[in-house]
Amino acid sequence: MTSNYTTQMNAARQRIVTPQMRDVLAVEPISEQVLLEKVAAGKIAIPANKNHKNLVAGAVGEGLRTKVNVNLGVSEDCCNLDLEMKKVENALALKTDAIMDLSTFGRTREFRRKVVETCPVMIGTVPVYDAVAKYKKDPTEISVDEFFQVVEEHAEDGVDFMTIHAGLTRVAVERIRKNMRLTHVVSRGGSVLLEWMEVNQAENPFYANFDRLLDLCVKYDITLSLGDGLRPGCLKDATDAPQIQELIILGELTKACWERDVQVMIEGPGHVPLNEIVANMQLEKKLCHGAPFYVLGPLVTDVAPGYDHITSAIGGAIAATYGADFLCYVTPAEHLRLPDLNDMKEGIIASRIAAHAADIAKGLPGAMDWDNQMSAARKNLDWSGMLDLAIDPEKARAYRESSKPLDEEVCTMCGDLCAVKRSKRVLEDK
Amino acid sequence: MTSNYTTQMNAARQRIVTPQMRDVLAVEPISEQVLLEKVAAGKIAIPANKNHKNLVAGAVGEGLRTKVNVNLGVSEDCCNLDLEMKKVENALALKTDAIMDLSTFGRTREFRRKVVETCPVMIGTVPVYDAVAKYKKDPTEISVDEFFQVVEEHAEDGVDFMTIHAGLTRVAVERIRKNMRLTHVVSRGGSVLLEWMEVNQAENPFYANFDRLLDLCVKYDITLSLGDGLRPGCLKDATDAPQIQELIILGELTKACWERDVQVMIEGPGHVPLNEIVANMQLEKKLCHGAPFYVLGPLVTDVAPGYDHITSAIGGAIAATYGADFLCYVTPAEHLRLPDLNDMKEGIIASRIAAHAADIAKGLPGAMDWDNQMSAARKNLDWSGMLDLAIDPEKARAYRESSKPLDEEVCTMCGDLCAVKRSKRVLEDK
Numbered sequence: 026m027t028s029n030y031t032t033q034m035n036a037a038r039q040r041i042v043t044p045q046m047r048d049v050l051a052v053e054p055i056s057e058q059v060l061l062e063k064v065a066a067g068k069i070a071i072p073a074n075k076n077h078k079n080l081v082a083g084a085v086g087e088g089l090r091t092k093v094n095v096n097l098g099v100s101e102d103c104c105n106l107d108l109e110m111k112k113v114e115n116a117l118a119l120k121t122d123a124i125m126d127l128s129t130f131g132r133t134r135e136f137r138r139k140v141v142e143t144c145p146v147m148i149g150t151v152p153v154y155d156a157v158a159k160y161k162k163d164p165t166e167i168s169v170d171e172f173f174q175v176v177e178e179h180a181e182d183g184v185d186f187m188t189i190h191a192g193l194t195r196v197a198v199e200r201i202r203k204n205m206r207l208t209h210v211v212s213r214g215g216s217v218l219l220e221w222m223e224v225n226q227a228e229n230p231f232y233a234n235f236d237r238l239l240d241l242c243v244k245y246d247i248t249l250s251l252g253d254g255l256r257p258g259c260l261k262d263a264t265d266a267p268q269i270q271e272l273i274i275l276g277e278l279t280k281a282c283w284e285r286d287v288q289v290m291i292e293g294p295g296h297v298p299l300n301e302i303v304a305n306m307q308l309e310k311k312l313c314h315g316a317p318f319y320v321l322g323p324l325v326t327d328v329a330p331g332y333d334h335i336t337s338a339i340g341g342a343i344a345a346t347y348g349a350d351f352l353c354y355v356t357p358a359e360h361l362r363l364p365d366l367n368d369m370k371e372g373i374i375a376s377r378i379a380a381h382a383a384d385i386a387k388g389l390p391g392a393m394d395w396d397n398q399m400s401a402a403r404k405n406l407d408w409s410g411m412l413d414l415a416i417d418p419e420k421a422r423a424y425r426e427s428s429k430p431l432d433e434e435v436c437t438m439c440g441d442l443c444a445v446k447r448s449k450r451v452l453e454d455k
Numbered sequence: 456m457t458s459n460y461t462t463q464m465n466a467a468r469q470r471i472v473t474p475q476m477r478d479v480l481a482v483e484p485i486s487e488q489v490l491l492e493k494v495a496a497g498k499i500a501i502p503a504n505k506n507h508k509n510l511v512a513g514a515v516g517e518g519l520r521t522k523v524n525v526n527l528g529v530s531e532d533c534c535n536l537d538l539e540m541k542k543v544e545n546a547l548a549l550k551t552d553a554i555m556d557l558s559t560f561g562r563t564r565e566f567r568r569k570v571v572e573t574c575p576v577m578i579g580t581v582p583v584y585d586a587v588a589k590y591k592k593d594p595t596e597i598s599v600d601e602f603f604q605v606v607e608e609h610a611e612d613g614v615d616f617m618t619i620h621a622g623l624t625r626v627a628v629e630r631i632r633k634n635m636r637l638t639h640v641v642s643r644g645g646s647v648l649l650e651w652m653e654v655n656q657a658e659n660p661f662y663a664n665f666d667r668l669l670d671l672c673v674k675y676d677i678t679l680s681l682g683d684g685l686r687p688g689c690l691k692d693a694t695d696a697p698q699i700q701e702l703i704i705l706g707e708l709t710k711a712c713w714e715r716d717v718q719v720m721i722e723g724p725g726h727v728p729l730n731e732i733v734a735n736m737q738l739e740k741k742l743c744h745g746a747p748f749y750v751l752g753p754l755v756t757d758v759a760p761g762y763d764h765i766t767s768a769i770g771g772a773i774a775a776t777y778g779a780d781f782l783c784y785v786t787p788a789e790h791l792r793l794p795d796l797n798d799m800k801e802g803i804i805a806s807r808i809a810a811h812a813a814d815i816a817k818g819l820p821g822a823m824d825w826d827n828q829m830s831a832a833r834k835n836l837d838w839s840g841m842l843d844l845a846i847d848p849e850k851a852r853a854y855r856e857s858s859k860p861l862d863e864e865v866c867t868m869c870g871d872l873c874a875v876k877r878s879k880r881v882l883e884d885k
Contacts, residue, residue, distance in 0.1 A: 100867070100869075100870050100872075101861065101870045101871060102858070102860050102861060102867035102870045103858075103867055129869075129870065129872055130870070154872065157872060201882065202882070205882070207827065207830050207831060207834060208830050208833060208834045208875065209834065209875070209878035209879060209882050209883075210874055210877075210878035210881075210882075211874045211875060211878075212874055213869055213872045213873075213874045215874065215878075216872075216874035216875075216877040216878045216881075217872070217877065219877070219878060219881055220877055220878075220880070220881050223881050258830070258833070258834075258874075258875075259826065259827070259829075259830030259833070260815065260823060260826045260827075260830070261823070261826070261827055261830060262830075296830075298812075298815050298816055298823075299772060299773070299776055299812050299813065299815065299816035300776060300815075300816035300817070300818075325772060325808075325812035325815070325816070326808060326811050326812045326815065326826055327826035327827075327829045327830050327833075328811065328825050328826055328829050328844060328845065328846050329804075329808050329845065329846045329847075330841065330842075330845050330851045330854070331845060331846075331847050331850035331851045331854055332804055332805070332808060332846065332847065332850075334765075335764075335765055335768050335804075335805055335808055336808055336812070338765050338768070338769055339768055339769050339772045339773075339808070339809065339812055342729060342755060342769045343729070343769075343773065346729055346730060357850075357854070358854055358868070359868070360833070360841075360866070360868075361851060361854040361855050361858075361866060361868070362854055362855065362857065362858035362866055362867045362868060363858060363867040363868050374759075374762055374765075375762070375765055378755075378756060378759050378762060378765055378766055378769070379769065381756050381758065382728075382729050382755035382756045382766070382769055383729065385690065385728050385729065385730075385755070385756065386728055386729035386730035386755070387730070388730075393690060393691070393728075395758050396689065396690045396691070396756055396757040396758055397637065397689070397690075397691055397757075399689075399757045399758050400637050400638050400688070400689030400690070400691060400692075400726075400757050401637060403638060403688070403689070403757075403790070404637060404638045404639065411760065411790075412760075414758060415758065415759070415760050415761060416758050416759045416761075416762065417759075417761050417762065420761035420762075421760045421761045421791060424760070424761055424787070424788055424791040424792055425791050425792065427792065428532070428533075428791075428792035428793060430532050431531065431532060436790070436791060436792055437530065437532035437533055437792045437793040438788070438789070438790075438791075438792060438793050439530075439559075439643050440530050440531045440532045440559065440560070441531060442530075442559055442584065442587060442643045442646075442647070443643075444640055444641050444642055444643045444645065444646035444688075445638065445639070445641060445646075445688070447640075447646040447647065447649070447650055448639035448640035448641075448645075448646045448649060448650075449639060450650070451646075451649055451650050451653050452631065452632070452635070452639050452640075453639075
């Protein structure tokens with residue numbers, strides 16, 4: 026069967042409803058008409074590589090449920106493929122909406138193909154990391170063709186969205202030098218490209234060859250996740266000139282993508298003081314013309330390594346209320362080590378809490394139904410209902426069972442002083 | 456020595472700088488002049504019972520560091536005094552600003568006196584709980600004199616602030632009946648008074664005898680923490696007529712307190728959708744004339760028992776940015792059981808993160824210094840500095856030590872791809 030459209034955006038612009046759009050319509054509170062309009066306008070992206078055969082497509086953007094992404098992958102310090110596949114399995118069980126394979130070492134292609142094959146959710150990668158793994162040479166010696174070779178391999182393997190730091194241009198580097206930061210560049214891909222540009226005295230290879238990148242995107246329907254190589258790595262650097270300069274360039278690249286019917290998401294900070302989060306959301310939506318916003322955190326303080334799932338849940342909930350569409354999870358291990366299975370779980374739940382709180386706050390139809398069911402179970406002292414409805418029934422059940430009250434109807438927090446029981450007696454039982 | 460003032464507020468109104476104010480001035484970014492003005496105007500409270508001899512006074516309110524409270528105490532299901540004293544010790548080590556003893560069973564007075572004696576931080580209680588413990592009869596049979604007897608005992612024992620649900624009046628109960636809620640009344644003290652009023656067909660004993668209460672407050676300098684008996688117990692009930700009705704009455708009581716130079720804090724919700732938090736803060740500041748606001752949460756979703764330290768850190772950070780002055784900690788055990796030592800630690804750290812993020816967001820002078828020190832250590836790959844500066848050095852150190860990288864300068868998250876190392880090389884070492 027030959028398709029009469031290239032990308033999901035191209036289909037939407039022809040008013041063709043694709044199978045992937047049907048997946049989205051089945052689970053999101055949006056009409057076919059509105060979905061077509063927003064995909065056509067770039068306000069919603071449906072990352073769906075033509076080679077990701079078992080994908081049940083999800084969508085990211087305006088008017089949709091806030092999505093959560095999990096990062097994993099093998100690295101030099103931690104190259105156990107089986108453990109990483111266990112993470113994939115757990116992430117799916119914990120209801121992640123996306124998985125990014127950030128492998129940087131070893132049998133990366135084998136792992137990547139396995140992940141795509143296993144996962145019905147969208148898969149993302151950062152090809153620059155894999156280029157470092159693949160060519161085993163100083164990253165500054167990787168050629169432009171070699172970078173593109175990796176992008177094409179990822180595309181062939183069925184990766185749905187790719188982080189490309191094409192906005193970290195020479196103009197943006199000039200901003201860094203004129204506005205020195207406390208923590209410089211904290212993006213891995215960004216720092217590799219920064220050094221590459223410096224040593225080779227050349228423009229960012231993805232910016233200089235952006236049309237070549239778009240050719241691949243059209244061919245496979247890759248969604249570009251335009252990376253924020255200059256995201257702030259600490260509160261002090263937030264919302265500064267380098268960050269905003271890069272965002273301006275990402276906005277220009279967004280238009281170039283849309284001219285070719287290529288879908289785009291924009292990646293965002295990072296570490297941001299709570300009072301600057303709303304401005305950051307507004308700036309992205311304005312400078313990038315309403316493209317979906319994919320944020321890492323933002324972390325609202327720098328002082329809590331070991332608890333950055335919490336610092337980022339605070340920032341993420343606010344961000345998603347005011348414009349972010351997609352939250353990259355952050356685990357308690359952030360800034361300290363690669364996360365283990367337990368860290369991953371803590372990170373996913375914290376991100377899902379932030380996403381859900383934001384969906385309620387932005388008035389997503391039906392978002393509060395879950396809360397209302399839980400509250401009704403609480404009012405009725407229906408413990409089995411409460412535990413089943415919990416975002417993590419296993420943890421809730423373990424807590425409950427570890428400390429049984431004298432009266433099984435209540436809990437050990439209040440015992441006989443249970444306000445729910447007492448107020449029900451006064452207000453209902455008469 | 457006879458004192459020439461009654462309460463801290465009375466002293467401030469006479470422009471007397473008390474020893475307790477000196478404690479505050481030593482640690483807060485506020486001038487003597489401004490402190491005096493704000494204590495006199497009720498915008499800052501310094502809970503400091505004359506009988507709390509070893510108190511190092513703290514202050515709660517406008518322009519000050521956001522404070523964190525820890526709840527503990529013995530109950531019928533958990534009446535181990537030694538374990539609870541261990542919690543006191545841990546809470547102090549984890550830098551709580553206040554401890555509320557919410558004991559409801561057993562040797563409550565012995566425990567309370569021990570807590571006051573041990574603690575240099577402000578101590579709060581809810582006398583109604585203790586009345587239930589003390590009189591061992593149906594709470595509806597407790598007499599007005601018996602309630603007041605307990606308040607006086609707490610005052611004699613040196614309790615600095617007391618939660619009194621005086622705003623849950625017959626008028627407020629009428630609002631409940633005319634605006635039925637999903638989870639009725641979830642405040643323990645509130646539900647006891649509701650039933651008491653119903654069975655005895657009488658007005659709230661603390662409202663009806665408010666002057667008698669104020670006499671005791673003046674005598675001992677008790678700060679009233681006017682309780683929110685009608686705080687919402689679920690998102691659906693948030694910001695509803697009963698809640699706001701009670702807040703209006705608390706605002707009237709606030710003025711009555713201030714006429715007698717009695718210090719007041721207002722207690723607030725509870726469960727609140729993220730998008731309603733700011734309005735709740737503004738309402739309290741308006742209806743209660745700028746009195747300090749002490750919030751429990753707010754929890755931004757109902758579905759996460761086992762993770763309510765996170766749901767409330769999200770709400771607390773926003774609340775404290777927009778007006779809340781004092782955060783009551785919430786632990787992962789909330790809605791499930793009494794917290795254990797580990798829950799308590801998780802709860803305190805989460806609340807302190809929320810408070811600190813808010814202090815940065817509201818521009819409290821010096822609040823971001825800690826973050827900047829941490830970020831400088833990160834930029835310098837100074838691992839010992841990072842771990843020492845962490846909000847929980849013990850946890851951060853354990854993470855770091857559990858997963859040592861091949862290169863000790865970096866961490867296993869990025870290994871050789873460390874962006875900090877690379878960008879430093881490009882931007883500094885030339």
